[in-house]
Amino acid sequence: MLKRMRSFLVAAMLMVIATVSAQVTTSSMSGKVTAQDEPIIGATVVAIHEPSGTRYGTVTNISGQFNLQGMRTGGPYKVEVSYVGYQTAIYKGVNLSLGEVYTLNVVLKESSELLDEVIVTAQKTVEKMGTVTNVSERQLTTLPTINRSITDFTKLSPYAGGSNSFAGRDGRYNTITVDGAALNNNFGLSTNNLPGGDAQPISLDAIDEISVNVSPYSVTYSNFTGASINAVTKSGTNELKGTVYTYQKPKNFIGKSINDVDVPNVESYKSSLYGFTLGAPIIKNKLFFFVNGELENSTSPGILWTPSQEEVGSGDNQNHISRTWIKDLKTISDFVKDKYGYDPGSYDKFDDFESKNWKLMARLDWNINKSHKLSLRFNTVKSENDASISSTSSVITKANSNRYGVDAFAFGNSNYGFRNIVTSLSGELNSNFSSSVQNKLLVTYTHIRDSRTTKGDAFPMVDIYKDGKQYMTLGTELFTPFNDVENNVFSVTDNVTINKGNHLITAGATFERQYFMNSYLRAPYGYYRYASIKDFMTGEKPMLYGITYGYNGKDAPGAELTFGMLGAYAQDEYSITPNLKLTYGLRFDLPLYFDDLLGNAAIKEQSFNGTNVDVSEWPKSKLLISPRLGFNWDIKGDRSIVLTGGTGLFTGLLPFVWFTNQPTNAGQMQNMVEFETSELPANFAFNPNYKETLTQNPDMFPSTPGNEVPGAIAYVDPNFKMPQVWRSNVNAEFQLPYGFMLSVGAMYTRDIYNVVQKNMNEKAPSGTYNEQPGRVYWTKNNYYDNPKTKTVIQLTNGDEKGYQYSFNAVLTKKFDFGFTGSFGYTYTMAKDMTANPGSSAASVWQNNVAVNSLNDPGVSYSLFSTPHRLIANASYEVAYANMKTTVSLFYTGYQQGRFSYTYSNDMNGDGNYSDLMYVPASKEEMTFVDIKDKQNNVTYSAVDQQEDFWNYVNNDSYLNDHKGQYVERASSLEPWIHRFDMKIAQDFYAKIGSRKYGIQVSLDMLNIGNLLNSKWGAYRSCGLQSYDNVRLLKTASKVGEPLTYQMNASSREVFQKNSKWDYTASTGSAWQMQLGVKFTF
Known part of the structure; x- marks a missing residue:
């Protein structure tokens, strides 16, 4: 019943009003037209995007105000402001930044017989209220990059840190859109914000501009508590334009040694990329297209570590030599080949890892008429790449050191591969219904598919210890078989703005639907851990055995989640004076869960430290309210001192793998179990056929769901709320003598609802050490309250609240002779309860650190805090004859991490x-x-x-x-660490007929x-x-x-x-x- 009511509510809202996106895809222009200190009512304002001839027009209202929405980013624009009896004011060279409002205040003069128009060179006057960094097309083409990723340029934000974090927040709490379509790693199996695995999901040559918003106080922004990163793609124009390009990194284009130590297998690193772009008019001033395609291949050394040629006590970290003796590796390799017919793969020479991808993007822009403009965009990428084995994970109990490292070594067929597919579509309709009412309709769809490929034949994974530490690994990688993730994101947006007097009113609603399917089993072929090589070869019982298997004989059951976010908002941008603007608004967000879950009576009957768990329910849909207030104050009225800032609440999302952990670990689809030696039957022995192991031990491995408590449980707290923060900032920009500009700012963020994971089955400690104050301990095999299962991980909101604050200063200067430079410093302090380090429920909890219980780690320094960060950027461009030389330098200095x-x-x-x-x-x-x-x-x-x-x-x-x-x-x-990156570009031009050609x-x-x-x-x-x-x-x-x-x-x-x-x-x-x-x- 509840599910039907939710569906009806969503449908009803979509019928009444389409939804509003939190992300930006266009620019806007606003201002006031006056004459003799009085507002001009009914003045005509027309902005023409000169490359495409696209026109945007309106008339001023009763207060002389005008507003143009849904404009193409970039330019140049020519803006004409006219009124009967007055000289027409023409502004040239206007360029618009993504998501920002270009302010143009016009003073008209009476016309004369000698002069009926005035041409003015436009000055950049942009209104912003939060903390935003815009990366222009010029910066995208001149700044150094090899990965050619959007995230290579988001580092220009003074609030950027390591691992894609911003302002000390976990990078997984960012959101990224391209043309308004979500392009996020929503499932969250890696720290990379972008989907597509090893490949970039969209070509850099298809991107026109990027914006990084950390504290935008418009209530149209949502779905993040870190940063909102938005990109728009290039469009066709009235001129046929295209490029054909290649980027090559041969094997000798990389340093071979560090501090006189050779970089292992450096000759294996090489890559090549080939691509093209083409844009042109289909109908001049009316219909345009733009296409881009790329093909990329690269290789890298598969494994840097090598086994020891002699029997040693410890490995050599600096030279990547493991203590694992090559003779022992050969012994095991020969043994499993002879006894089980399994080839574990290489151990003395590894093939290079390969990565390959191709991508295609196409965009269509249609100026339907003077009131309506439509754009359509399609993008797809497919990639494959190799990867190395999981470092320490097992079914539940982790190994005590990395499987490739000073202590241990793994065979080649224990590595695996990724296969990733991303497809994205967006359609946007911008409409001007009248001089005071404008509308933006946006429909987007993104499909993401991530799967894995295995090396070698199916075989249980085996860890072999030596002297109590990890020593050797063979078999199929733990998490690869049957591993498949699908994520479909659909959204509809419609943004309505009403220009009324000195007020620009925005109102609307928002809805986004995400579908997830996750097939994930930890060690579906079985996992064995042995104390020694001898124990494995002689058939002794393992130290540990674990497996995850599907019920009713299903090898790859998939957990499904359909999640929606429904919201409504309203805000007013109030121009109190031409120099002071105030934005205030209110946003409501309501999470919705559309899938029914199967319950497990066996779990529900249990008690875990007095807590009963019901895995049949998603969290309650709880309304989240986000009031916001922002301001922009041009103190002197000449842009010499501009004060901006605001305060408000921001609601975000999280890696949804943390949600699908619930149905995956509910004992209805699959069962995950782990046994120590004492829990295994006396006759339990290694068997390469996991299905025989399951059928021969029915008491250990029940085949039907709902009758047993699974070996590990994960669930979401019924009262869980999506992450939400309170964020405030203030920023001042000063125009200094000699053309320098100084920007100084401060920001403070505090958790309202944070995200933590707790083990509800952790037993009370057994005692306290005398030698360390307050340090508790658990006696061996006595750390689970309910012995019927092991970890019972609850995803919940923490009792203690983390916080982050930052201070920054940036000095910039643009010189007349082609040199541009900037220098910035940022200090960040961030504290949280946990970094939530992992994706599976148990690993997220286990990977944290604490003095006593991991359930109560307390608030401490965040791993996402980069305390001190310096950035500098310098660019010089000079044109001469039929050539142009551009040199750009980027510097960053920071502490590597915590x-x-x-x-x-x-x-x-x-x-x-x-x-x-x-x-x-x-x-x-x-x-x-x-x-x-x-x-x-x-x-x-x-x-x-x-x-x-x-x-x-x-x-x-x-x-x-x-x-x-x-x-x-x-x-x-x-x-x-201090690093300097440089790019040198040399352009050669030639004019053949009426066309200009170039080679860079x-x-x-x-x-x-x-x-x-x-x-x-x-x-x-x-x-x-x-x-x-x-x-x-x-x-x-x-x-x-x-x-x-x-x-x-x-x-x-x-x-x-x-x-x-x-x-x-x-x-x-x-x-x-x-x-x-x-x-x-």
């Missing part, structure tokens, strides 16, 4: 490697024990360990300041400082680092016993080497170049 100090083992016994380190108050407070080799020889004495650890603490500023305390999550900072040769260079010194611009990493954690030591004692410690190294020499922040010999650190050749006509 990390936490954690133990390298599960010191508190909660089943996770997630324990923040305690810093002793004195050297003697911690008791170390000797580290010995297999022959019982001491390789690292307790005395040396204690001394080395204490020296490390004293030399680390954060640890030294926090003696006698626990470290905070993400409290430490990685080293600074360009060279994009990333990290050019590295060309001069192999250390410059190189990333640095610590040999004891695992993702966002640095692990100096581990506990040597059993859980619950008096604490003793050992360093995370086999000897003093190894610790001293691995504890340093050494330069990383990788392609990301090395300089890179790309050669481009483009023919234009």
Whole structure:
């Protein structure tokens, strides 16, 4: 009944009023026409987009105000303002920025016999109220880039940070649109904001302009709490124009060493791209088309790590040599080939990884008549690329080190591939019903399909340990079989604006429908973890066995979710004076869930720490209200000092994989189970046929749903609300002497509703350590409250609220002789409860770090905070004879990221490697024990360990300041990095007949400082680092016993080497170049 009511509500709203998009696709112009200090009523305003002849017209209202909506971005425009008895004012060279209002205040003079028109060179006067960065077509073509991605240019925003984050927020909370159509990684399996896998979903040569909005106070913006990134594509004009281009990066276009250490397999890196564009009129001034196509291929080394040629105690992080002995790899390879007929793949020489994609875009623009203009756009991309095995994940309990690294090595057929398809369509109709009423109708559809390809034959995944640590991996990658994700996004938009006196009123409603299908099973062929090579080869029971299988014999059951966001809004832009504009409005958003879920009575009957779970319901649809207020004040009336800002609430979305985790882990579609040795039958043995394992053990693996509690459960809190933040900012722009402009700003954001994930089945701790204040522990195998299952992860809103604040200053100058430059600094402080590091429910919870329970991590430093960031941009352009030379330089300097100090083992016994380190108050407070080799020889004495650890603490500023305390999550900072990127473009022109032809040769260079010194611009990493954690030591004692410690190294020499922040010999650190050749006509 509820589902039918929701459907009726949506249909009714669509019939009454179409919906309004939060994203921008066009520009606008507004202003006031006066004469002798009085408003002119009925003056004619006509703006002509000169390249296409497209005309936009209106007349001024009773207050002399005019407003033009739905205008093409860019230009140049010619604007004519006329009225009987007055000279016609003509403004030339007007260029419009995406999503911004160009202000044109006109003073008409009485006409005379000698002069009936006045031509004026337009000055750029743009009104903005929030924090926006616009990237023009010129910047897109002159700034250095090799990836040719939209995200290569969003870094120009002073609020940009690492991992696509803005203002200290998780990059997954951004939204990206192209021509108003959502082009997001909505499902959220990676941190990349864009869909399409390794490929860019749309060509850079098809993009006309990009805008990055962090705090837009128009209520038409929604679906983000990070940044709203919008791009518009190019259009055809009255002139036939086209390009044919190629970009090449041969194998010698990349640095070969970092700090005298060779970059592994650098000769494997190469890429080539071929493309074209074509735009022309079909009917001059009326109908235009634009098309773009690209084909790209690239290769890269598959695996950087190599096995050790001799039996060693530890690997070499700097030279990417694993401790895994090549002889052991050969032994296992021969064994599984002979016994099971399975080829695990290469272990001494890997093929290069390949990536290939093609893309096509087509756009049609139709000036139907003077009142209606239509644009249609189609875009598609298909890509395939290879990838390496998951690092530490298993079914539930993670491995204790990476599968490729200093400790471990994996066979080649344990790697996998991606296949991605993205198709996007948009149609936009802009209508001018009268001089005061304008309308924008936008319909969009995006289809995204992500799947995987396997290497080799089907085989269970096997991890083999040595000396208690990960050592070797073989078999089919855990998450690849039957892995398939589909996301369809449909939206209809209609934006109505009414110009009435000094008020520009906007009102409307919004609706977006997203469909998701997720087929995802963790280890569907089975997962085995063995304590040693011997145990695996002799058929001993594994340390751990896990599998996820579909009920009723289904190999690939798919979880489905249909989500809608319904909203309504109204706002008023009030021009209090020609120099002061105030925008105030109110937005309402209502999440809707259209799919019915199957319940599981077996789950509902259980109690998890007193909490009952019903997996048959989505969260309640709860209304979210977003009031906003913004202002733009030209203090002196001459744009010399402009103050902008505002305050308001913003409602966003989240990675929807966190929602589909519920039906996937509800025990109705599939069952995920994991067993330790003691839980396995005495006769349980390795079997390469997972179906036989299932049928031979029916008690362990029930085949029908609803009768058993699954091995892991995930669900969304019935009272969950979509993420929402309160954000405020103020910004001042100063026109300084000699043409300099200074912009200074501040922003503050606070969570209203944040997103956290908790394990509702975590048992109360067993006790408290005496040696560390307040540190609790769980005795082994005693950390689940209800033994019928393991993790019961609830997606909910956190009790504590994170916050972010930023300060920035940007100085820019444009010189008359072709030089443009800018320099900016941003300080950001961000704190949150969790980075939600992962996609599956269990991994998101497990990958966090805390002193005690991961259910209560507290508010601490955010991994998305880049405390200090410097950016600079310089460009010089000179034209001479039939040539033009353009040189652009981009600099960025920042701290690489944040990390936490954690133990390298599960010191508190909660089943996770997630324990923040305690810093002793004195050297003697911690008791170390000797580290010995297999022959019982001491390789690292307790005395040396204690001394080395204490020296490390004293030399680390954060640890030294926090003696006698626990470290905070993400409290430490990685080293600074400074990088310079450059692009040089040389254009040659020739005129043949009436047409102008050109050839451009360009060279994009990333990290050019590295060309001069192999250390410059190189990333640095610590040999004891695992993702966002640095692990100096581990506990040597059993859980619950008096604490003793050992360093995370086999000897003093190894610790001293691995504890340093050494330069990383990788392609990301090395300089890179790309050669481009483009023919234009």
